[in-house]
Amino acid sequence: MMQFTEPPPSHPLLHQMSPCSNLPMSKNQFHRTRPWPGFSSSKAVGSFGDANCMEQLLVHCANAIDSNDATLAQQILWVLNNIAPPDGDSNQRLTCGFLRALIARAAKTGSCKMLTAMASANTNLARNTHKFSLIELANFIDLTPWHRFGFTAANAAILEAVEGFSVVHIIDLSSTHCMQIPTLIDSIANRPDGPPLIKLTVVGATEDVPPMLDLSYEELGTKLMNFARSRNVGMEFRVIPSSSSDGFASLIEQLRVQQIVFGGEGEALVINCHMMLHYIPEETLGVIQETNSNPYFFDSSPTLSLRTMFLKSLRSLDPTIVILVDEDADFTSINLVCRLRSAFNYLWIPYDTVDTFLPRGSKHRQWYEADMCWKIENVIANEGVQRVERLEPKSRWVQRMRNANFRGISFGEDAVSEVKSMLDEHAAGWGLKKEEDDLVLTWKGHNVGFATAWVPA
Structure with a gap:
C-alpha cells in the first residue's frame, strides 16, 4: 500500500467530516459493524473505523479526485490508508480495494497529478488476477x-425443460468457462429414456474478465x-467468437443462419x-452509435439498448428455455458517487463471506480478493x-425479459x-x-444473486 511518513497538510473540509456519524447516508446504506445477530462484528479503528464512515470518506475522496482537489484527496487518502490495511x-x-481503485482512476483520468505520481510510485497497488487451470x-x-x-438451479430447470428431446442445443453464455456443464452431463446421462445428443455452443473468451482460464476453448x-464420452453421452462442441460489447451480434447471426x-x-x-449478460452495454443505441455501428439489422431505434435488442433476438430464435442468473446489484449509474455507494454496499458480501471458507x-484467498479488486477497479x-x-438488479432484468415477450x-x-x-454444505449465513x-x-439476509427461468410468451 501507499506509504505516508507523515500526514499531508490538513484540508479545512476534513475537519468537517468528523465525527462520521454526522455525514449524510445513502438510502441503501445500513450499519454493518454488526451485520447479523450472532456473528462477530468488524473491529472499529478509532472514530473512522465504522463501515459507513469509510464509505463517506471514499465518497468525499471520489469527489475530490474528480474536482481535481489534490490537497483534500491526499488528506483523505492518508486517513483511509491508515484505517484500511489490505490485511485487515x-x-x-x-x-x-476502493482506495486502490480511486488512485487508479486518478491515474487514468489524469486528474490530481500528485496522485497519479503516487500511483506510479506504488507498484504494489496492482493486483494480478490469477489464470486458473481447469482443476x-x-x-x-x-x-x-x-x-x-x-x-x-439452472441445471434442474434445464433437465425438466429438455425431457423427451433427442437433441439438446445449449448456448452457454457463462463467465465461468463451462464449469456448469459437467454436472449437467452427469444428470443427462442418467435420463431414463437414454441421453440425448448435446450440442454445446460457447462464445470465445474475448474479454479479460475474471475468473480467467489458462486454457484455450478448443x-x-x-x-x-471426452468427459461426455466417458458418460456415454454424445456431444458436439462449437466456439463462435463473439463479444458482449456489441450484444453478441455474431453469435445471434450464426444461430439464425443455422436455424434457416x-x-x-x-x-x-x-x-x-450465467453472470454474463451484464457485460452487454446498457446504454441506448443513440449513445452507443456515437462510436459503433448498430450490429442488429432488424431494429435500429436509437431509444433501444443493446441489452433489449439482444433479448429480442433471443426471443426470435424461439428457445425452449432461457436461464438468466446474475448478481443482484446496480452498477449502471453514470454518476461515480452513485456507483461507488452501490458497489460498496454490495461488495462487502464477498469480503465478508471469504472469512468463512478461506484462511488468511x-x-x-489472494486469488479471490484479487478478482474482487478487479471488479471494484472496473466499476470505479x-x-x-x-x-x-x-450489473442490474433482478427487477430490471425481469422487466427486460417481459418486454422481450418472455414469460417467467x-x-x-x-x-x-x-x-x-x-x-x-456451506456456512450458516447463506440462505x-x-x-x-x-x-x-442471500447472505445474512441480503440479496446476493438471482436465478430466473423463461419461455416464449
Whole structure:
C-alpha cells in the first residue's frame, strides 16, 4: 500500500467530516459493524473505523479526485490508508480495494497529478488476477455458493425443460468457462429414456474478465467431449467468437443462419446465461452509435439498448428455455458517487463471506480478493467501453425479459430442494428465498444473486 511518513497538510473540509456519524447516508446504506445477530462484528479503528464512515470518506475522496482537489484527496487518502490495511478485517479490506481503485482512476483520468505520481510510485497497488487451470477453477468455484447456486438451479430447470428431446442445443453464455456443464452431463446421462445428443455452443473468451482460464476453448471443448464420452453421452462442441460489447451480434447471426439452413425440428434450444449478460452495454443505441455501428439489422431505434435488442433476438430464435442468473446489484449509474455507494454496499458480501471458507494468507484467498479488486477497479476507475461491470438488479432484468415477450416460469420442487441441499454444505449465513417465480441467494439476509427461468410468451 501507499506509504505516508507523515500526514499531508490538513484540508479545512476534513475537519468537517468528523465525527462520521454526522455525514449524510445513502438510502441503501445500513450499519454493518454488526451485520447479523450472532456473528462477530468488524473491529472499529478509532472514530473512522465504522463501515459507513469509510464509505463517506471514499465518497468525499471520489469527489475530490474528480474536482481535481489534490490537497483534500491526499488528506483523505492518508486517513483511509491508515484505517484500511489490505490485511485487515472484511470492511477494511473492502475499503482498501476502493482506495486502490480511486488512485487508479486518478491515474487514468489524469486528474490530481500528485496522485497519479503516487500511483506510479506504488507498484504494489496492482493486483494480478490469477489464470486458473481447469482443476483449480473447478475447486475454486466449489468453495462458495456464489456460482454453485446458479449452476444448481439452472441445471434442474434445464433437465425438466429438455425431457423427451433427442437433441439438446445449449448456448452457454457463462463467465465461468463451462464449469456448469459437467454436472449437467452427469444428470443427462442418467435420463431414463437414454441421453440425448448435446450440442454445446460457447462464445470465445474475448474479454479479460475474471475468473480467467489458462486454457484455450478448443482444448476445453476436447476435455468436455471426452468427459461426455466417458458418460456415454454424445456431444458436439462449437466456439463462435463473439463479444458482449456489441450484444453478441455474431453469435445471434450464426444461430439464425443455422436455424434457416438446418432447421430445429426435434431439437431443444437452451440459452444459459450465467453472470454474463451484464457485460452487454446498457446504454441506448443513440449513445452507443456515437462510436459503433448498430450490429442488429432488424431494429435500429436509437431509444433501444443493446441489452433489449439482444433479448429480442433471443426471443426470435424461439428457445425452449432461457436461464438468466446474475448478481443482484446496480452498477449502471453514470454518476461515480452513485456507483461507488452501490458497489460498496454490495461488495462487502464477498469480503465478508471469504472469512468463512478461506484462511488468511492462503493463495486461494489472494486469488479471490484479487478478482474482487478487479471488479471494484472496473466499476470505479473506468468509464465508457472499458467499464464492463454493469450489473442490474433482478427487477430490471425481469422487466427486460417481459418486454422481450418472455414469460417467467417457476423452478420446480426438485430444483429448490437441490439448491437447499447445496447450501447446507456451506456456512450458516447463506440462505435461499423465493420471489414469485424466481430464486434468490442471500447472505445474512441480503440479496446476493438471482436465478430466473423463461419461455416464449
